[in-house]
Amino acid sequence: MSQMSVAIVGAGIAGLAFAAALRRVGVDFHVYEQAPRLSEVGAGVQLAPNATRELHRLGLADALATVAVAPQAIEIRRWDDGTSLQRIPLGGECLARFGAPYYTLHRADLHSSLLSLLPPERVHLGAGGGRGAGRGAVRGDPGGWG
Numbered sequence: 001m002s003q004m005s006v007a008i009v010g011a012g013i014a015g016l017a018f019a020a021a022l023r024r025v026g027v028d029f030h031v032y033e034q035a036p037r038l039s040e041v042g043a044g045v046q047l048a049p050n051a052t053r054e055l056h057r058l059g060l061a062d063a064l065a066t067v068a069v070a071p072q073a074i075e076i077r078r079w080d081d082g083t084s085l086q087r088i089p090l091g092g093e094c095l096a097r098f099g100a101p102y103y104t105l106h107r108a109d110l111h112s113s114l115l116s117l118l119p120p121e122r123v124h125l126g127a128g129g130g131r132g133a134g135r136g137a138v139r140g141d142p143g144g145w146g
Contacts, residue, residue: 003028011038011123013045013107016114020058023118031118032127038115042107049098056100063113068103070095 004027008015011033022029047055047068055064072091077084090102115123 005029007032011035011115011125013111013114016111016118017055017058019122020114020117023122024058029122031123033123033125034128036126038111038125040106040108042111044104045107045110047103047105047110049094049100049102052103053098053100058114059117060113063116064103064105064110067109067113068101068105070101070103 006022006027006029008019008022008029008031011031015031015033019029019031047064052064055061070091072089074088074090075084076086094102
């Protein structure tokens with residue numbers, strides 16, 4: 001029986017997180033990204049405790065603690081006078097209740113943290129389809145992936 005090998009199409013947050021999870025359990029993988037280089041795109045990301053718990057399991061606890069902010073609360077205020085309508089406690093209360101922090105951070109920081117978990121030779125940039133290939137197609141030998 002041959003070992004499974006997985007081709008992941010797209011080096012976004014989901015693709016890199018999946019690749020990091022596969023690496024953690026010893027499954028062979030390659031990530032194929034159409035873009036010729038990875039760049040800072042996007043804006044802020046909110047990570048609920050269920051997400052940060054999984055990212056910690058992948059080995060990102062220290063990296064996230066460095067680049068993310070753990071807000072103490074989310075407050076919803078009236079637009080015209082700033083009166084507080086609702087307050088959702090986070091911070092220490094969130095950590096105690098769910099066992100992981102609630103974070104906000106820039107998407108590029110999360111992306112680069114995930115990328116740091118992967119060997120560079122496993123992430124292939126500029127892997128768009130060739131002439132006549134469908135949008136986002138990956139060139140290669142599918143027989144060699146399984």
